[in-house]
Amino acid sequence: MASTVRVQAPIGQRALFITTLAVPLTGWTVHAVSLHRKLAAARKDPLTGLLGRDGYTAKARQITDRYGDAAVVVLVDLDHFKQINDGPGGHAAGDRVLAATAARLTAWAGSRGAVGRLGGDEFAVAVRIGRARRALRLAQLAQLLAQPVEVEDGVLVDVAASVGAACSDVLGTTDLSVLQRAADAAMYAGKHTGRAxxxxxxHAVVPSINGRRAGRSGTSTLGRAA
Structure with a gap:
């Protein structure tokens, strides 16, 4: 009965009634979207325990905004990873290598850094490093990632990683997307060299195809893997 009365009410009243219903519905929708974003940001990669892309991006932006010129963004890509997956240990060995890489990156970045797995064998780190310690820290990272990984029954697998880094003070911006693009270009410029x-x-303006083509001019190499 009540709904019939409302439907037959004047247009103005019906509009008010619909609006009254829409307000809590809209509020719930906004809440649901916000909750979904928070859950996505908190969601971690089940294999490595690292932040997923959304969570990493949110935390990395906090770091670049907070630390400004001292912020450093690092991209890491494991070299020849397919060979590990296709080797005697199979995907189990590959999973061990991914987990070990995640642990090494987490230890290197420290509790205040952001470490994420972007997908496959690609990782990203955002961290605060002062200019005076930057070369040493990146060299240490390259060496750390090049250490063999024990996969099963004491069997060691050789690993290698390409590392590219971008710094806010060098590029003159704290924009995470710009820093990551430059770090990606630098990483591919030094692919398979064992150096950060x-x-x-x-590097911030290197022409790219699907973000995966970078020139070698103007690169600065730091450190050498063991």
Missing amino acids: VLADRS
């Missing part, structure tokens, strides 16, 4: 490559301004 520090991006300069040219």
